[in-house]
Amino acid sequence: MQPSYQEPIDSNITSGENKSFWIASEQPIVFNKLLQNIETDILIVGGGIAGLTTAYCLAKAGRKVVLVEDGYIGSGETGRTTAHITYALDDRYYNLEKIFGEEKAMLAAGSHMAALQWISNIILQEKIECNFKRADGYLFLHPTDKKESLDKEYAATKRAGLPTKMLDQIPGIAGEEGKSCIQFPEQGQFHIMKYLKGLSDAVINMGGKIYTETKAEDITKKGAKANGFEIKANHIVVATNTPVNDRVTMHTKQWPYRTYVIGAKVPKGKLPCSLWWDTGDQDSKWISSPYHYVRLEDYDDQFDLLISGGEDHKTGQADDEHIPEEDRYIKLIQWTKNHFPAMEDVIYKWSGQVMEPIDSMAFIGKNPGDDNIYIITGDSGNGMTHGTLGGMIVSDIITGNENPWEDLYSPSRITLKTTDDYLHEVGNMTAQLVDWVSKGDIKDADELKPGEGGVISSGLKKIAVYRDDKNCIHAHTAVCPHLGGILQWNNEEKSFDCPMHGSRFTPDGKVINGPAIGDLKKIHIKDEKVNES
Numbered sequence: 001m002q003p004s005y006q007e008p009i010d011s012n013i014t015s016g017e018n019k020s021f022w023i024a025s026e027q028p029i030v031f032n033k034l035l036q037n038i039e040t041d042i043l044i045v046g047g048g049i050a051g052l053t054t055a056y057c058l059a060k061a062g063r064k065v066v067l068v069e070d071g072y073i074g075s076g077e078t079g080r081t082t083a084h085i086t087y088a089l090d091d092r093y094y095n096l097e098k099i100f101g102e103e104k105a106m107l108a109a110g111s112h113m114a115a116l117q118w119i120s121n122i123i124l125q126e127k128i129e130c131n132f133k134r135a136d137g138y139l140f141l142h143p144t145d146k147k148e149s150l151d152k153e154y155a156a157t158k159r160a161g162l163p164t165k166m167l168d169q170i171p172g173i174a175g176e177e178g179k180s181c182i183q184f185p186e187q188g189q190f191h192i193m194k195y196l197k198g199l200s201d202a203v204i205n206m207g208g209k210i211y212t213e214t215k216a217e218d219i220t221k222k223g224a225k226a227n228g229f230e231i232k233a234n235h236i237v238v239a240t241n242t243p244v245n246d247r248v249t250m251h252t253k254q255w256p257y258r259t260y261v262i263g264a265k266v267p268k269g270k271l272p273c274s275l276w277w278d279t280g281d282q283d284s285k286w287i288s289s290p291y292h293y294v295r296l297e298d299y300d301d302q303f304d305l306l307i308s309g310g311e312d313h314k315t316g317q318a319d320d321e322h323i324p325e326e327d328r329y330i331k332l333i334q335w336t337k338n339h340f341p342a343m344e345d346v347i348y349k350w351s352g353q354v355m356e357p358i359d360s361m362a363f364i365g366k367n368p369g370d371d372n373i374y375i376i377t378g379d380s381g382n383g384m385t386h387g388t389l390g391g392m393i394v395s396d397i398i399t400g401n402e403n404p405w406e407d408l409y410s411p412s413r414i415t416l417k418t419t420d421d422y423l424h425e426v427g428n429m430t431a432q433l434v435d436w437v438s439k440g441d442i443k444d445a446d447e448l449k450p451g452e453g454g455v456i457s458s459g460l461k462k463i464a465v466y467r468d469d470k471n472c473i474h475a476h477t478a479v480c481p482h483l484g485g486i487l488q489w490n491n492e493e494k495s496f497d498c499p500m501h502g503s504r505f506t507p508d509g510k511v512i513n514g515p516a517i518g519d520l521k522k523i524h525i526k527d528e529k530v531n532e533s
């Protein structure tokens with residue numbers, strides 16, 4: 001048994017200013033910091049669903065595991081999810097068939113079905129009380145999409161062996177009368193933080209060790225350093241959502257998107273417990289075709305919480321559509337009201353980041369070029385099942401068990417049929433370099449109100465400035481230490497976000513999300529003016 005946590009808990013540790021319902025409604029899941037050198041068989045970096053599932057599978061297989069988490073358990077993107085557990089893949093089965101062929105699309109369908117079943121089994125076996133429920137999911141057309149898309153997707157799901165049905169109306173939703181949808185029966189949903197707590201307890205009970213506020217640095221095939229101590233390991237699993245052990249390879253194969261969520265009260269019993277998704281905006285400039293995703297969660301005796309998400313954009317590029325972050329919530333609330341008129345007050349709002357893989361399939365397995373370092377990334381909007389598959393596949397590779405999906409998800413796979421999307425995203429990335437010569441978004445720090453930030457341009461220098469609540473200015477370089485992208489201010493989550501590969505930094509320059517591993521360099525200021533020297 002690990003000793004219990006001794007220090008005061010900072011409940012503000014999450015990857016943004018806004019707290020999700022899951023984080024706000026549970027105590028933080030906290031363990032001691034690492035304060036000594038240790039040796040283990042397997043080191044897992046990252047305490048989200050991918051890292052904890054991996055730790056669980058390997059501890060269950062009798063292996064010695066240590067998991068280290070930079071913040072607290074679930075303080076990354078897992079704590080900001082909406083936790084639909086589904087095999088209705090947001091990149092569509094007909095696209096998977098185009099890229100990988102029918103046989104592999106069927107294999108992918110089987111893998112997500114297995115992940116859903118795995119979660120349901122573990123909840124039973126470990127008696128995890130996490131509000132797990134089975135619920136039917138409904139996929140319906142976005143107004144910009146054509147009926148043929150739904151028919152195509154339905155046919156592809158049938159070829160993939162899924163028990164879907166085409167319905168001629170959409171249960172529970174307004175404003176879409178007389179329209180068809182694909183029903184995905186018996187999907188899942190849960191309270192993600194309660195589930196992570198259950199997995200963490202099980203890992204500890206099986207002899208695993210978990211350390212929080214413990215950031216892994218200098219990851220090599222021998223282990224890593226953390227809090228100034230050394231962790232020696234035979235295998236290292238990097239489950240940090242976006243790999244922090246690789247500068248380039250994986251970051252040309254996936255792209256970061258920001259997605260928005262609101263939670264609104266709805267009188268109990270007004271809506272059926274279901275999952276709803278539209279097929280996404282086909283006219284969007286983003287290749288991910290942003291879509292809406294909605295579900296219910298228990299709130300109190302009188303109300304359920306209607307959790308609705310969407311309005312995505314590429315990280316750091318909200319303004320490219322002239323829709324700043326705060327207006328995304330307004331759009332999302334309007335869309336949700338139109339479709340669920342029973343909704344009442346909006347009591348939560350938060351956003352998070354998803355990594356969109358270039359060929360729609362997550363990257364799970366050995367890091368390209370490494371024998372004992374593994375990655376789990378690229379899980380798109382299906383991270384509950386992809387993260388679970390990550391644990392299942394990586395633990396099989398380490399324990400030498402055959403896994404039917406190892407090749408399908410291999411990070412070293414070569415996918416040939418993705419050229420258009422690839423060129424589009426590379427073009428977008430190259431376009432970000434124009435920010436080097438363009439003006440900043442503010443002229444002077446005087447323009448900032450307390451709690452606001454921005455980027456100032458001074459010659460070729462770009463400076464990230466933030467005015468805190470006590471009116472003090474903080475200034476750092478606005479050049480991302482990963483590969484030199486120019487950071488953009490995110491006024492909703494109070495972070496500086498990199499439009500290239502999704503690294504993010506606090507107003508005080510501390511790295512929140514990789515692939516950057518270091519903080520921003522401080523710039524000294526004099527009399528509230530930025531001093532370039």
Ligand SMILES: Cc1cc2nc3c(=O)[nH]c(=O)nc-3n(C[C@H](O)[C@H](O)[C@H](O)COP(=O)(O)OP(=O)(O)OC[C@H]3O[C@@H](n4cnc5c(N)ncnc54)[C@H](O)[C@@H]3O)c2cc1C
Pocket residue numbers: 045046047048049050051068069070071072073074075076077078079080081082083084085086214215216217239240241244259260261293309351352353354376377379380381382383384385386387514
């Ligand atoms: C708003 C939103 C809604 C979503 N909705 C759904 C949904 O309904 N269904 C679905 O299937 N998926 C959904 N997703 C996707 C899904 O939530 C994520 O893909 C998934 O949670 C990612 O899990 P992870 O374990 O890979 O990453 P994370 O949860 O981000 O975990 C990685 C952890 O690694 C830690 N870390 C990073 N660097 C280090 C380091 N150097 N040392 C130690 N620790 C480190 C971080 O602090 C973090 O806690 C959604 C995502 C968002 C943002």
Ligand code: FES
Pocket residue numbers: 480481482483484485498499500501502503514515516
């Ligand atoms: S994340 Fe790669 S350049 Fe910023």
